[in-house]
Amino acid sequence: MNRRNFIGASLVGLTGLMVRPAWAALPDALNPALLTKAKAALEQHRKSVVHTDIIGIADYSLHSAKPRFHIVDLESGKVSSLLVAHGKGSxxxxxxWLKNFSNVPGSEASSSGAYLTSNTYTGKHGLSQRLKGLDPSNNLAEARAIVIHGAWYAEQKMVKTHGKLxxxxxxxxxxxxxxxxVMARLTPGHLIYTGKA
Structure with missing residues (x-):
């Protein structure tokens, strides 16, 4: 192979690497098995999900001190990992550590399964976003007022001070x-999947 052909072949190889999602280079925090489950949930609920380019994944097998909420761009393979708090009842x-999931009203627990992001509003926690539970394990999310919101106890300084959120x-x-x-990227009509790896 001459030098020109070698360079050309190398560029083709590099182009292929740049185009395809870099799932082989996923952050250690994003468990491939949970990503597979989230993709299966996206396929299962495709009729309800408006936007399929970006999904959220909450991996509650990780400690609350770890960035365990992953915003995954399924087209580019880019992943952003953030801290997220779980429910008292869990x-x-x-x-x-999250010990258990529950869908029971009054349990104050986190629920597993697929959610659909809905509209934003301003409530007692400030700017918040409603969620619709799509599975039997979380179909009471709206009735339980399970939403996305900001909180002082979910700040990084809580981890530094207490070792957990x-x-x-x-x-x-x-x-x-x-x-x-979170709200800018997971606008109404996106899927969030919650589970344990």
């Missing part, structure tokens, strides 16, 4: 800084 002793009443609670990114 971690009664406040260890930072505080707990919500079952909602997806983010730092005020990260809340803007």
């Amino acid at each position: 971690d009664p002793k406040h260890t930072g 505080g707990r919500s009443q079952g909602c997806f609670a983010f730092s005020e800084t990260d809340l803007g990114q």
Whole structure:
């Protein structure tokens, strides 16, 4: 192979690497098995999901001190990982580990399954976003007022001071800084998948 052909072949190879989503280079925090489940949920609920380019994945097998909410661009393969708090009822002793999921009203627990992002509003937690549960494991999300909102106890300084985040009443609670990114990228009609790897 002459030098020109070698360079040409190299460029073709590089182009292929740049075009395809870089799933081989996923952050350690994003578990491939959970990504597979999230993609399956996206396919299952495709009729309900308006936007299929970006999804959110909450990996509650990770400790609350870890960035475990992943905003995944399925077209480019880019992943942004953020801190997110889980519900009190899922971690009664406040260890930072989610012990169980629940869909029971009053449980103050996080629920597993697929959610559809809905409209934003301003409530007692400030700017918030409603969620619709798409699975039997979370279909009472609206009745339970499970939403996305910002919270002081989901800030990075909580991890530095206490080694873990505080707990919500079952909602997806983010730092005020990260809340803007979540709402800007997961606008109404996107899928969020919650589970354990």
